[in-house]
Amino acid sequence: MISKIIAEELIHKVQKEIDKVDKIVIVVHVGPDGDAMGSALGLWHYLMTIEKEPVVIVPTAFPDFYKWMPGSECVMVYEDAKEASDEIFGNAELIFALDFNVPKRLEKMEQAVLNSKAPKILIDHHLHPGDFAQIAVSYPEIASTSELIFRLICRMGDFAKINLACAECIYTGMMTDTGGFTYNSNKFEIYIIISELIKLGVDKDDIYSKVFNTYSADRMRLMGYSLYKKMKIYPEYKAALITLTADELKEFNYKNGDSEGLVNMPLSIDGIIFSVFMREETDKIKISLRSQGTFPANKVSADLFNGGGHLNAAGGESYNSLKETQKKFEDALEDYKDFL
Ligand code: 5GP
Ligand code: MN
Numbered sequence: 001m002i003s004k005i006i007a008e009e010l011i012h013k014v015q016k017e018i019d020k021v022d023k024i025v026i027v028v029h030v031g032p033d034g035d036a037m038g039s040a041l042g043l044w045h046y047l048m049t050i051e052k053e054p055v056v057i058v059p060t061a062f063p064d065f066y067k068w069m070p071g072s073e074c075v076m077v078y079e080d081a082k083e084a085s086d087e088i089f090g091n092a093e094l095i096f097a098l099d100f101n102v103p104k105r106l107e108k109m110e111q112a113v114l115n116s117k118a119p120k121i122l123i124d125h126h127l128h129p130g131d132f133a134q135i136a137v138s139y140p141e142i143a144s145t146s147e148l149i150f151r152l153i154c155r156m157g158d159f160a161k162i163n164l165a166c167a168e169c170i171y172t173g174m175m176t177d178t179g180g181f182t183y184n185s186n187k188f189e190i191y192i193i194i195s196e197l198i199k200l201g202v203d204k205d206d207i208y209s210k211v212f213n214t215y216s217a218d219r220m221r222l223m224g225y226s227l228y229k230k231m232k233i234y235p236e237y238k239a240a241l242i243t244l245t246a247d248e249l250k251e252f253n254y255k256n257g258d259s260e261g262l263v264n265m266p267l268s269i270d271g272i273i274f275s276v277f278m279r280e281e282t283d284k285i286k287i288s289l290r291s292q293g294t295f296p297a298n299k300v301s302a303d304l305f306n307g308g309g310h311l312n313a314a315g316g317e318s319y320n321s322l323k324e325t326q327k328k329f330e331d332a333l334e335d336y337k338d339f340l
Contacts, residue, residue, distance in 0.1 A: 038173025
């Protein structure tokens with residue numbers, strides 16, 4: 001048995017909402033990662049087995065290396081199917097908001113979700129949940145939203161309704177949000193859950209391979225280029241920075257997800273505990289931050305880049321040029337020396 005993390009009252013409330021309706025929409029943050037996809041599809045499979053009509057709508061495309069996930073073929077991408085999605089939001093009776101804390105993280109899909117009359121249920125593990133949802137299942141101490149989905153289904157008494165497809169999706173989110181169980185993964189209950197998922201038939205080695213060992217040659221070369229030519233080290237601040245311009249990304253035929261994991265790599269260098277990656281997009285600079293130990297990546301992101309996240313994994317954005325954004329970061333490093 002695993003402990004009862006989610007409050008009993010919340011379980012009842014969620015159950016009651018699900019029982020009342022048929023048309024359920026599941027949404028996740030922009031640039032969906034493994035946990036966003038895993039929690040959304042895990043919940044989708046569960047809702048299918050209890051004969052609801054769930055639809056997953058993601059704001060922007062998800063990486064190819066999640067396309068093997070069962071049910072991913074049914075996922076709608078808002079930016080590619082705005083009209084159809086708006087109609088679904090219009091008819092929705094219940095919206096699950098997964099793996100993000102504030103509606104801003106939906107970017108261009110934010111208004112469609114906020115304008116919908118459907119009640120909203122937030123299920124998430126980021127700090128500082130917003131108050132846009134009627135029910136908030138927010139547990140930042142839990143390593144992944146996918147783990148929360150598993151806990152929720154079990155607590156609703158439906159462990160038996162978790163089929164293999166559902167289990168595979170949940171496992172994927174648990175795996176990716178912990179870097180393959182290399183960080184944020186010391187809670188023993190994670191492994192109790194995993195053993196249950198394996199009993200259901202999950203092939204964890206195969207999932208690892210499908211997610212982490214399916215690079216394109218272009219992606220591998222982009223990684224090599226970034227580390228060789230673009231990684232700057234600031235030894236006195238135990239920090240590293242990688243920047244990539246839009247032109248550089250184009251040179252390597254950049255596709256969604258191609259830079260995933262890149263920000264973690266400098267942390268493998270002895271003495272580096274803070275790593276930042278800046279990627280130039282059409283309208284902004286997207287920033288990813290990672291740290292080790294008690295160095296607060298989320299604080300740096302909130303202070304400098306209008307962002308947030310977890311202590312060791314955060315993100316943000318900048319509307320200045322890449323050069324200016326880099327300078328802002330470099331000028332600020334001294335301010336965080338006390339955290340080293
Ligand atoms: P990533 O670097 O993988 O995009 O994001 C790392 C973590 O930071 C994730 O937990 C993500 O939810 C959070 N995050 C990423 N981008 C943003 C952002 O723009 N704002 C906030 N508040 N959090 C972000
Ligand atoms: Mn997550």
